[in-house]
Amino acid sequence: xxxxxxxxxxxxxxxxxxxxxxxxxxxxxxxxxxxxxxxxxxxxxxxxxxxxxxxxxxxxxxxxxxxxxxxxxxxxxxxxxxxxxxxxxxxxxxxxxxxxxxxxxxxxxxxxxxxxxxxxxxxxxxxxxxxxxxxxxxxxxxxxxxxxxxxxxxxxxxxxxxxxxxxxxxxxxxxxxxxxxxxxxxxxxxxxxxxxxxxxxxxxxxxxxxxxxxxxxxxxxxxxxxxxxxxxxxxxxxxxxxxxxxxxxxxxxxxxxxxxxxxxxxxxxxxxxxxxxxx
Numbered sequence: 001x002x003x004x005x006x007x008x009x010x011x012x013x014x015x016x017x018x019x020x021x022x023x024x025x026x027x028x029x030x031x032x033x034x035x036x037x038x039x040x041x042x043x044x045x046x047x048x049x050x051x052x053x054x055x056x057x058x059x060x061x062x063x064x065x066x067x068x069x070x071x072x073x074x075x076x077x078x079x080x081x082x083x084x085x086x087x088x089x090x091x092x093x094x095x096x097x098x099x100x101x102x103x104x105x106x107x108x109x110x111x112x113x114x115x116x117x118x119x120x121x122x123x124x125x126x127x128x129x130x131x132x133x134x135x136x137x138x139x140x141x142x143x144x145x146x147x148x149x150x151x152x153x154x155x156x157x158x159x160x161x162x163x164x165x166x167x168x169x170x171x172x173x174x175x176x177x178x179x180x181x182x183x184x185x186x187x188x189x190x191x192x193x194x195x196x197x198x199x200x201x202x203x204x205x206x207x208x209x210x211x212x213x214x215x216x217x218x219x220x221x222x223x224x225x226x227x228x229x230x231x232x233x234x235x236x237x238x239x240x241x242x243x244x245x246x247x248x249x250x251x252x253x254x255x256x257x258x259x260x261x262x263x264x265x266x267x268x269x270x271x272x273x274x275x276x277x278x279x
Contacts, residue, residue: 017042
């Protein structure tokens with residue numbers, strides 16, 4: 001992991017999808033008040049800020065003034081044609097404006113060969129920025145093994161994987177799959193939680209029904225303990241309890257609960273591991 005980054009990335013970030021449709025100023029206030037060092041941003045949130053009168057080149061100063069950095073910028077959608085290509089181009093242009101720790105990409109359609117070539121091309125265009133593919137069991141990159149194949153195909157030092165705990169377990173992953181070799185390719189560990197709900201599709205669960213780390217049925221502590229045991233250095237952590245219900249709460253309340261629950265599961269994992277590690 002350490003070789004992916006040219007500088008030390010934010011150790012903990014409030015993920016972008018914690019605040020869908022929230023005003024940009026509120027995002028900064030809530031993340032800063034809860035002492036997050038980093039935030040995630042989507043291209044949509046950047047456009048929304050522009051529509052509220054904040055020029056795109058003003059964003060870095062406002063973020064820095066809040067004591068924050070951009071930990072992750074998303075999302076480049078691979079193997080897409082039509083209007084989506086314009087959104088992808090804006091994400092890539094914003095890399096130079098926001099200087100994020102990493103950029104996330106995903107693929108929901110397309111042939112495997114094209115997805116692989118598109119991923120490699122993004123990596124080559126931005127050699128100074130980690131480009132991390134997010135696998136999802138309902139996408140065209142369904143599991144960790146598929147994500148790692150894209151990294152191998154790209155063959156560049158900045159090619160990486162997003163290790164989202166929900167997607168990892170829901171795609172059939174087990175903690176024994178997390179080896180030091182695997183974790184060297186992980187740009188970020190994304191935390192949240194879910195509980196099994198019979199009849200609920202995985203895409204709906206992931207996009208609408210998540211909760212805070214440690215509040216659902218996933219083995220969050222075992223997952224984090226395994227990472228701490230085998231990784232040379234613990235990857236950065238991003239937290240995204242994507243939830244329609246939580247979006248009804250004030251963002252500062254959500255940010256505080258994200259911070260408290262995340263620190264708790266990290267502490268429990270350290271205690272279970274028997275030796276401290278740095279996040």
